Structure formats: structure tokens, C-alpha cells
Amino acid sequence: MHQLTLANISKALAAKQFSAHELTTHLLARIKQLDPQVNSFITVTEDAALQQAQAADQLRSEGQSSALLGVPLAHKDLFCTQGVRTSCASKMLDNFIAPYNATVIEKLNQAGCVSLGKLNMDEFAMGSSGETSFYGASKNPWDLERVPGGSSSGSAAAVAARLVPAATGSDSGGSIRQPAAFTGLTGIKPTYGRISRWGMTAYASSFDQAGFLAHNAEDCALLLQATAGFDERDSTSAQQPVDDYPAALTQPLQGIRIGLPKEYFDDRLDARIGDAVHTAIEQLKQLGATFVEVSLPSLPHAVATYYVIASAEASTNLARFDGVRFGYRCEAPKDLEDLYLRSRNEAFGEEVKRRIMMGTYALSTGYYDAYYLKAQKIRRLIKNDFTNAFEQVDLILGPTTPNLPWQLGAKANDPVAAYLEDIYTVPANLAGIPGLSMPAGVIDGLPVGVQLQAPYFQEARLLQVAHQFQQHTDWHTRTPAGF
Numbered sequence: 001m002h003q004l005t006l007a008n009i010s011k012a013l014a015a016k017q018f019s020a021h022e023l024t025t026h027l028l029a030r031i032k033q034l035d036p037q038v039n040s041f042i043t044v045t046e047d048a049a050l051q052q053a054q055a056a057d058q059l060r061s062e063g064q065s066s067a068l069l070g071v072p073l074a075h076k077d078l079f080c081t082q083g084v085r086t087s088c089a090s091k092m093l094d095n096f097i098a099p100y101n102a103t104v105i106e107k108l109n110q111a112g113c114v115s116l117g118k119l120n121m122d123e124f125a126m127g128s129s130g131e132t133s134f135y136g137a138s139k140n141p142w143d144l145e146r147v148p149g150g151s152s153s154g155s156a157a158a159v160a161a162r163l164v165p166a167a168t169g170s171d172s173g174g175s176i177r178q179p180a181a182f183t184g185l186t187g188i189k190p191t192y193g194r195i196s197r198w199g200m201t202a203y204a205s206s207f208d209q210a211g212f213l214a215h216n217a218e219d220c221a222l223l224l225q226a227t228a229g230f231d232e233r234d235s236t237s238a239q240q241p242v243d244d245y246p247a248a249l250t251q252p253l254q255g256i257r258i259g260l261p262k263e264y265f266d267d268r269l270d271a272r273i274g275d276a277v278h279t280a281i282e283q284l285k286q287l288g289a290t291f292v293e294v295s296l297p298s299l300p301h302a303v304a305t306y307y308v309i310a311s312a313e314a315s316t317n318l319a320r321f322d323g324v325r326f327g328y329r330c331e332a333p334k335d336l337e338d339l340y341l342r343s344r345n346e347a348f349g350e351e352v353k354r355r356i357m358m359g360t361y362a363l364s365t366g367y368y369d370a371y372y373l374k375a376q377k378i379r380r381l382i383k384n385d386f387t388n389a390f391e392q393v394d395l396i397l398g399p400t401t402p403n404l405p406w407q408l409g410a411k412a413n414d415p416v417a418a419y420l421e422d423i424y425t426v427p428a429n430l431a432g433i434p435g436l437s438m439p440a441g442v443i444d445g446l447p448v449g450v451q452l453q454a455p456y457f458q459e460a461r462l463l464q465v466a467h468q469f470q471q472h473t474d475w476h477t478r479t480p481a482g483f
């Protein structure tokens, strides 16, 4: 049962091959048995999951049959879940029980999904390895000594280890696509504003976007269908009509023009990953796609631009954690200032503090023009690069990451080295366009991801190309040994 995709689980539930309760019981047992190896869950909501499963079975027995009814999922621990701890993998929120559901959670609940619990992540989504979590690093099921990527580290590890068929994630600078690439999954980051951010803990508000990690494009399409759309509680959510994503999957690729940004294929890229990307290009050509070279000339500035703006936004967003209103409060404060200082100092991890300091510096008088304002101008140039490229092509393709998953601890003392790993993923967030990573190879036993990027609100295109690719390849069906 744990090897099935979400779409196949849906069919099996409809055909009464097993019940949602049986499936949930099976996955909860796997979590107990195997999660100690990968550390993907922060909280397992066993009783609530079994109740949701029973309720879904009851509805199916009464004739209801919507696609996600009784399908198990788990959620990145930054989505507010009513009555359940929502920690953001921080000591700051270790004791925080959310009083309401995020819109994403609400919509998935309404669709009948069963939630198995909350997943590990980098603290407040700041990281590319999962190692900044207060609850310890998640491990990559393909090699337990390597990182699964981040910040949706637990989402990636849990789905790759077949503990849950799919999971929610969030992506501000690559947090869905990079861990999907590192663990052999398909991960979609929709257009900024496609899915409501309401109830998703804010890190860098002009970048944050919810999305999914699953085994294939079809499963991502089902989840996106259930969650995309305008939400009056998120003023940045888009009014744009929602496409029929599952219907788009079956469209052939004839006539699709795909751009290869020349800046994505330089000596930063591990040549073996470059080879895997070129093999994928050949396969897509056989399916009818044509390829041309395009240019994203501002790419060399993307990482610096992203980290200045994201840290600036983080420094203001995280000001709300003051020891008074949310979460951790230090023991016996002397006065109000001591309460603020010690609560924040004792409860935030090193990377979170680093970003708060970088962001505060970039926003302060005298430095604002040199850093924040300049970064905003470069952000516009990066957006313009994509606009120009999309005048020539329908999609852009390249590697998701420059390197394979690294050894746990290898970049722990070198934050800039970790930031540079985000080179291919941050541009989509800077521009706000959608991106998807799909598995396209295995090197030395480690998965490789290929990234597709599309113009605003063209998630259907991304899913179509990935689905057609997956009809002719089997990288997405591989399972790491031991799981």
C-alpha cells in the first residue's frame, strides 16, 4: 500500500481494495518503525488521523467519491493546524498550539484528506539542508548520512521513505524544489499568490508560496487543484481563474518550445548533473518539444539579491516573536527589555539569528539604499530577464541544483556555501513564477532533479510536461533501499 501514488490510492479506495482506516493504520505503523531513521515527523497525530480515516470511509460507504477522500498526507510544520502544535521547527514555537487552520489545511480537510501529522523542516524555513531544525536534522532516505535538502526536509524525507504518499511544503527560495530533487520526488512551487498564504507562518512574505512534494506530476496536479484559488484572507492571493490541472496532463508535447538558459550550464554545475539534464532534454525532444538557448543575464546576482530581501523580510516578520504573545518566554525576566532579549536569544537558533541580523542591517539607515533598495532593483532585472525569455519560449528547463545532496554537517559552518546551492531555484521566487522539479536520474545512488519554470499561472504547462516525461521514464518510481 505504501508504494502507491496518491492517484492510485484514490482509485484503490474507490474500488474498495482497502479502506482509508487500513491504509492509515499501515502508514502509522511504518512511521513508528522507520521514522527514527529519517526523523521526518515532529508530531504524529495518530488518534485524529484514525478518526479522519474512519469518517472518510463512512462517506465513501454513503456513495461519496471525491478524488482525495481518505487519502493520507502530512504537513510541513509551518502550516497552522487547529489544536495541533505548529512549531516551525523552532524552540520558540515548541509549545505553540495553533488556534485555527491555514487555508491550505482547511481546503485539504474539506477534500477529505487524512493528516498523519506535522513534518520536520529548517527552523522557520531558513535553510537548504534541514539541519537548522530544533528537533534535529532529517536524513535523506537514499543515504542516511546525507541531507534531504531543505527547508521542506521532513516533507521530502517522509514521502521518499514511503511514510506518507505526499506532503505539503513551502518554497521561498527553493524549499520544495531542492528537497524534491535531493530525494527523487516531484515538487511544485506554484506562482506567487496561486495558493493562499493565510495560516502559513511568514518567513519572507514576498516570496513564500505553498506547494507539494509527491511521487509524480499527477499527484501534484490533484493537490494543486484542491488548494489553488483566491482567498479573501490573503490580500496577495490571486484572483486569476484556476485551470483544470489533471485534464492538462494528457496533452501531447508537440509544438512546445523550451528554453535552456545558458547561465544555468556553466562550471558551477556538477557535470554529471549536466549530463542527466541533457538526457532528459533528448527524451523531451522525442516527445515533440523543441529547445532553444535563452539568456537570464542577471542570474549571477540572484543569490545575493534573494538573501538580502528574504533576510530583510524575515527580520520584520520575526519581530512578532517577543516572548509576550507567542511561544517561548524566558524564566524570571528582570524587566520588559530583558524579557524580549532573553526570550529571543534563548529560543531562536543560530541561522535565524544570523538572518535577523543581516536583515536588520540591510534595512537600517545608511545601508538601506546600498543593500535593500539595490536588491529590489536587481529583483526587477531578474523578473525582466524571465519576461524576455518567455517571449521566445513556453517553458524554461535546467538543473534544480548545482550539486548532489551533501553529507550532513558538510556546510553547517559555512552558511554562504549553503546559500550558493540555491542558485537555480531563487530566480523563480524573485520573479514570482511557478517552478517544478522532477526526478531525472540517479548518480552514485543519489537522485537528480530537473527543473521546469513557466510564465505566471502556467502550472498546467509544468505539470503537463512533467507528466508526459514521467509516462516515458521511471526515475520517479524508484524507491530508496530499506524503504
Ligand SMILES: NC(=O)C[C@H](N)C(=O)O
Residues within 6 Å of the ligand: 125, 126, 127, 128, 150, 151, 170, 171, 172, 173, 174, 175, 176, 310, 422
Ligand atoms: N526557504 C527556502 O525556500 C529555502 C532557502 N534556502 C532559504 O533558506 O531561504
